[in-house]
Amino acid sequence: MKPCCAYLICMRTTCSVWRTRISGRGRKAGLAVAAAGVIALGTVFCIPSARNTIVAGVRALFAKEVPEDAIDAIDYEQQGREERVIPDEVLSDEEVLEQIAAQDRAIDEYNESVTVTSDYYADDEYLYELAVFYEQQGCTLFDLGKGAQIDYVENYAAKKWFSKGFTINVQVGDNAYGHTESTCVFKADEEQLHNFLDYQLTRINYERRGHDQEEVTFDELWTKDVDGEGNIVYTGSWTGPDPELKLLDSDSARYLTYEITYDPNTQIAVCLIKDGGGVG
Numbered sequence: 001m002k003p004c005c006a007y008l009i010c011m012r013t014t015c016s017v018w019r020t021r022i023s024g025r026g027r028k029a030g031l032a033v034a035a036a037g038v039i040a041l042g043t044v045f046c047i048p049s050a051r052n053t054i055v056a057g058v059r060a061l062f063a064k065e066v067p068e069d070a071i072d073a074i075d076y077e078q079q080g081r082e083e084r085v086i087p088d089e090v091l092s093d094e095e096v097l098e099q100i101a102a103q104d105r106a107i108d109e110y111n112e113s114v115t116v117t118s119d120y121y122a123d124d125e126y127l128y129e130l131a132v133f134y135e136q137q138g139c140t141l142f143d144l145g146k147g148a149q150i151d152y153v154e155n156y157a158a159k160k161w162f163s164k165g166f167t168i169n170v171q172v173g174d175n176a177y178g179h180t181e182s183t184c185v186f187k188a189d190e191e192q193l194h195n196f197l198d199y200q201l202t203r204i205n206y207e208r209r210g211h212d213q214e215e216v217t218f219d220e221l222w223t224k225d226v227d228g229e230g231n232i233v234y235t236g237s238w239t240g241p242d243p244e245l246k247l248l249d250s251d252s253a254r255y256l257t258y259e260i261t262y263d264p265n266t267q268i269a270v271c272l273i274k275d276g277g278g279v280g
Contacts, residue, residue, distance in 0.1 A: 062231060062261040063130055064183045064272040066137050070170035073180075074111065074140045114146040116166065124164065126266045130185050131166060139168040144186060161196035162186035165269075176250040179276025188269050193262055196269070197222055197234060200258065204238045207256070211240040227261070234260040243279045251279045 071079070081104065090096050118131035120143065131141055144165045165186025172178050188196065198218065205215040221236045237257040254277035262269040 062227075062229070062263070062270055063133050064259070064270055066134070066139060066168075066170060066183075067172050067181065070172050070181065072138055072140055073169035073171065076171040077107070111140075111142070114142050116141050116143045116146070121164070121166070124187065126268045127164060127166075127185065127187060130268070130270070134168045134183070134185075139170065141166045141168060144184070161192045161199055162188050163192070176248060179274055182273045182275070184269075184271040184273070186269055186271075187267055188262075189267055190262075190264065193260075193269055196271070197260075200236070204236070204256065207238060207240065207254075213240070229263075232262040232264065234258070234262070240277070245279070247279060252277045254278045 086097075086100070118128060118135045118141065120141070121127040121131045135141060144162055144167060163186070165184065165188075167182055167184045169180065169182045172181055186196075201216075201218055201221050204221055208215055221238075223235050225233045225235070227233050235258060237255065239255045240253045242253045243251050255275070257274045258271065260269060260271040
């Protein structure tokens with residue numbers, strides 16, 4: 001599956017929407033799962049020149065830059081709605097059409113409830129500066145705490161790995177050849193950071209089980225290093241097996257990659273997750 005941001009870092013998947021995949025072989029519609037908190041109505045990136053404008057303070061805070069051709073998840077979802085193709089037999093079924101409309105409304109309502117502006121983090125100079133950095137590039141800020149409050153199950157897990165923070169989600173490239181990038185910025189002590197790493201290990205092993213792969217341990221997934229500024233850096237990745245059945249030439253093994261930078265002094269973590277590949 002290659003929709004924008006198949007996961008919102010740690011939030012559950014909630015709704016399904018009709019999507020269109022565009023390739024050289026034409027359009028292909030189907031139901032795809034949309035990540036909670038990722039998609040809704042919004043605006044396109046309208047200040048491309050801001051992509052390379054990073055104030056000194058943010059550079060010191062190791063912000064993960066947004067790719068030049070990225071599309072904010074909210075706008076990407078709207079684009080998908082405008083391009084989706086619904087079969088004639090569905091168009092004549094009012095009940096199914098209402099279900100589709102209800103799904104769209106549920107996604108919009110959820111995202112509206114968890115979306116915030118940079119001012120929401122004004123009480124923490126480091127979170128605020130990073131929030132401004134991403135906001136000025138047209139990225140929607142999805143608050144981690146608000147999302148956790150809505151989802152009781154994830155609320156239990158989320159409380160253990162962050163104090164406050166947000167996620168931005170973008171699509172890089174099209175459905176066929178592109179991938180999702182999620183950047184999670186959060187405040188955490190070192191114990192909470194370790195819980196975050198454990199949480200992602202659980203996610204990776206879930207994927208591995210689903211692809212008949214052996215599970216990995218914490219040390220097998222994560223590589224720890226220290227950068228020139230004294231920040232702790234964790235990297236990890238997973239690649240699934242190549243699909244046995246390829247519906248399109250672009251179909252490939254699904255993958256997840258992680259790059260986490262953590263400053264023990266400010267207790268700020270910035271995690272970039274790239275999610276791509278898949279079938280159909």
